[in-house]
Amino acid sequence: MTIRLASDLQPDSVVDGTGIRTVIWTQGCGHDCPGCHNPETHDFEGGWVIEVQDILEEIDELEAQTGVTFSGGDPFYQPDSCAVIAKYVHKKKMDVWCYTGFIYEDLLAMSKKNPAIMDFLKEIDILVDGPFIMAKHSYNLKFRGSSNQRIIDVKKSLKEKKVVIAMVDDVEIDFNRGRKKEGLYI
Numbered sequence: 001m002t003i004r005l006a007s008d009l010q011p012d013s014v015v016d017g018t019g020i021r022t023v024i025w026t027q028g029c030g031h032d033c034p035g036c037h038n039p040e041t042h043d044f045e046g047g048w049v050i051e052v053q054d055i056l057e058e059i060d061e062l063e064a065q066t067g068v069t070f071s072g073g074d075p076f077y078q079p080d081s082c083a084v085i086a087k088y089v090h091k092k093k094m095d096v097w098c099y100t101g102f103i104y105e106d107l108l109a110m111s112k113k114n115p116a117i118m119d120f121l122k123e124i125d126i127l128v129d130g131p132f133i134m135a136k137h138s139y140n141l142k143f144r145g146s147s148n149q150r151i152i153d154v155k156k157s158l159k160e161k162k163v164v165i166a167m168v169d170d171v172e173i174d175f176n177r178g179r180k181k182e183g184l185y186i
């Protein structure tokens with residue numbers, strides 16, 4: 001199994017979710033949001049292809065990371081490979097965030113035709129969903145570019161069959177106190 005990436009894994013990020021995170025930049029995105037900061041990640045033939053096994057071995061080598069964030073590009077164009085990696089991240093006792101240009105409800109609908117989408121969703125703790133919308137952009141937003149994007153607690157949302165917004169302010173306050181609960185800094 002392979003995955004197409006836009007860059008090497010990027011450890012030690014503090015802006016792509018709570019805690020100290022390693023970002024996996026996937027290659028390929030069809031949303032074409034005006035004002036996108038990463039247009040070089042859109043080409044589905046761009047970047048390079050790497051064995052998923054190689055990513056798992058890189059994850060083995062990570063030190064002092066609290067989680068892994070999938071970004072891009074849009075990771076949901078490669079849900080099968082991302083699901084395998086995300087499952088391994090959980091096995092290593094780290095949490096999983098994912099950024100997507102799709103909205104959560106559309107992913108649920110798409111998963112009926114492509115079960116890999118649900119496989120990946122089930123391995124995501126926090127999903128930041130929706131396209132970047134320039135008119136709703138603000139530098140004051142935490143962990144997202146525009147106010148339409150939601151920071152979703154995926155496990156609660158799947159369980160309660162409705163979108164449950166994660167309490168990001170609480171997440172950050174608790175992280176600063178160094179308190180960890182259920183594998184997530186919340």
Ligand code: SF4
Pocket residue numbers: 029030031032033036037038039041072073074100101102131132
């Ligand atoms: S979904 Fe993300 S990567 Fe894709 S065009 Fe929109 S902002 Fe850019």
